[in-house]
Amino acid sequence: MAVVSGGTTLIDNGALDAGVPTGSLILLSTQTASASASISFTSDIDSTYDSYVFKFINIHPGTDWNNWFAFQASTNGGSSYGVTVTNTAFRPYHNEAGSQTGLNYLDSYDQAQSTAFIRLCEDTSSANADENLSGTIQIFNPSSTTFVKHYLGRSQTGISKVGQAYTVDWYGAGYFNTTSAINAFQFKMNSGNIDDGIIKMYGVK
Amino acid sequence: MPFISNGTTILDNGAFSASLGSLILLSEQTASASASISFTSGLDSTYPIYKFELINIHAATNDTPFKFQGSTDGGSNYNVTMTTTRFKAGHNEADSYYTLSYETGTDQGQGTGFQQISQNMGNLNDENGSGELYLFAPSSTTFVKHFMCRFANQQHAEQGYDDFTAGYFNTTSAINAIQYKFESGNIDSGTIKLYGIKDS
Numbered sequence: 238m239a240v241v242s243g244g245t246t247l248i249d250n251g252a253l254d255a256g257v258p259t260g261s262l263i264l265l266s267t268q269t270a271s272a273s274a275s276i277s278f279t280s281d282i283d284s285t286y287d288s289y290v291f292k293f294i295n296i297h298p299g300t301d302w303n304n305w306f307a308f309q310a311s312t313n314g315g316s317s318y319g320v321t322v323t324n325t326a327f328r329p330y331h332n333e334a335g336s337q338t339g340l341n342y343l344d345s346y347d348q349a350q351s352t353a354f355i356r357l358c359e360d361t362s363s364a365n366a367d368e369n370l371s372g373t374i375q376i377f378n379p380s381s382t383t384f385v386k387h388y389l390g391r392s393q394t395g396i397s398k399v400g401q402a403y404t405v406d407w408y409g410a411g412y413f414n415t416t417s418a419i420n421a422f423q424f425k426m427n428s429g430n431i432d433d434g435i436i437k438m439y440g441v442k
Numbered sequence: 443m444p445f446i447s448n449g450t451t452i453l454d455n456g457a458f459s460a461s462l463g464s465l466i467l468l469s470e471q472t473a474s475a476s477a478s479i480s481f482t483s484g485l486d487s488t489y490p491i492y493k494f495e496l497i498n499i500h501a502a503t504n505d506t507p508f509k510f511q512g513s514t515d516g517g518s519n520y521n522v523t524m525t526t527t528r529f530k531a532g533h534n535e536a537d538s539y540y541t542l543s544y545e546t547g548t549d550q551g552q553g554t555g556f557q558q559i560s561q562n563m564g565n566l567n568d569e570n571g572s573g574e575l576y577l578f579a580p581s582s583t584t585f586v587k588h589f590m591c592r593f594a595n596q597q598h599a600e601q602g603y604d605d606f607t608a609g610y611f612n613t614t615s616a617i618n619a620i621q622y623k624f625e626s627g628n629i630d631s632g633t634i635k636l637y638g639i640k641d642s
Contacts, residue, residue: 260463261637287497287633288572323602325531327542342531342542349537377497377572377594384498387572387594389604408531410594410604416568441495442467 261442262290270434272299275425278438279315282420284380286440291374293392293424293436298363300429305361306370306392307354308424310379310413315421319352324411328359333402350414354425358392359405363432370394372407375441379419386413465493469636475502478623481636482517485618487581489638494575494620496593496634503627504565505598507548509556510575510622512587512611517619521554526609530561534601552612556623559591559607564598565630571595573605580617587611 265281282289291308298304309318326343346356358370372392379386390409395402413419424436468484485492499508511520528545548558560571573593580587591607611617622634 259466261465261467262463287635288495323533323535325533325540325542325602325604327531340542342540344540347533347540349533350535375574381498383568384500384570385568385596387570389573389592389594408604410531410592411533411602412594412596414535441465 263440263442264437265440266438268436270296270431270436272430272432274430275423276431276436277315277421277423279421281438281440282379282422286442288375288377288441289379290439290441291422291436292439293373294371294434295369296371296434297369297432298361298426298429299432300426301363303360304363304426304428305359306357306424307427308357308374308422309354310386310419311421311423312415312417312419315423318354318421318423320413320415320419321350321352322348322355322411322413323350324348324355324409326356326407326409328405328407330359330403330405337401337403348411354427355409355411356427357390357409358394358407359396359403360398361394361396365397368395368397369434376419382416382418385415386419388412464640466638466640467635468638471634473499473629473632473634476629478621479629479634480517480619480621481634482513482619484636484638485577485580485620486616490579490641491639492577492580493637493639494577494634495637496571496573496575496622497632498570498572499632500570500630501563501565501624501627502630503624505562506624506626507558507562508560508571508593508595508622508624509558510620511556512580512617513619513621514613514615514617517621520556520619520621522617523552523554523612524550524557524609525552525612526550526557526607528558528605528607530606531604532561532597532601534599536600539601550609556625557607557609558625559593560595560605561597561601561603563595564600569596569598570632577617577620583614583616586613587617
């Protein structure tokens with residue numbers, strides 16, 4: 238049965254008609270960490286969408302200090318994660334006391350043709366129950382077999398470090414230097430588990 | 443009268459009960475050895491924010507930057523006065539160079555030229571740039587029109603860059619068209635999508 242309004246078909250046989258404008262940010266998957274060693278997305282990353290967005294929300298580490306949230310990609314469906322990447326990293330920061338600010342390129346945290354996991358934030362800690370980080374990554378055309386794959390990332394972290402509490406606004410961007418299709422992503426902490434947090438994957442129509 | 447399908451109310455009293463989303467695809471254009479890509483419709487007062495997604499933009503000519511400009515006359519002319527900022531983070535594949543710096547030479551102070559949003563990009567087969575550009579309330583006849591752009595791209599000498607460009611079209615005329623092009627040569631390939639972002 239079709240629903241027609243003003244001559245326009247809105248619903249035909251139970252489905253919204255293509256002429257009805259619908260949203261373009263399509264939720265594909267949600268995963269929730271609970272003392273998880275890693276979270277992997279191994280399906281739905283293909284040529285259906287031109288770009289994919291990950292949103293990571295309230296990521297809380299399971300291990301104290303010198304620990305950060307990171308991600309990598311796979312060209313073999315998740316059998317291994319270690320695609321060659323060149324990227325940049327910088328961040329402004331400010332402490333709660335209002336006495337320290339900064340804006341720095343992070344030469345120690347960027348990568349040049351490296352296959353290591355890609356850092357997405359400042360050091361985090363499990364010491365304080367309310368500390369966490371949230372942010373987003375957008376990756377463009379991961380299934381291309383012609384171009385390298387660019388990504389844009391940004392995260393916001395609240396951390397305690399050397400007796401000070403800071404807000405850190407992290408920017409990371411770069412490219413997976415491969416012409417093979419990327420078809421899986423994995424997120425994990427540098428050390429220990431992801432104690433808590435949600436990661437959502439969207440396709441952008 | 444509600445319309446119920448398999449126990450779910452889809453339409454109730456003429457309104458959709460289901461969320462239709464807030465990011466609405468308005469237009470999509472694909473370059474193929476194109477001198478430029480122009481969006482001359484869809485930019486009006488329907489949405490408060492418009493977003494362009496720039497995907498796999500590939501230059502036909504080596505060592506040239508990607509640029510954009512606005513129009514107040516539906517695309518007859520692209521030369522709106524702009525004041526802009528630009529900064530970048532960059533890092534090369536050899537790990538011998540990095541930077542976080544303001545781009546003095548490629549910003550504009552009340553300029554009417556096309557605004558650069560990338561480094562001088564390479565044209566090797568796998569080199570390209572991708573990113574996003576937000577344009578706020580382009581149809582306002584009260585305020586200047588702000589934009590923000592972030593663009594990941596490869597400079598021609600095997601360097602990766604994260605380019606940030608922002609500013610405003612310094613006009614109280616409505617902006618109703620946007621054009622993208624390389625400073626030199628064609629857009630060999632690439633896709634640009636225009637979205638409207640609905641009021642929450």
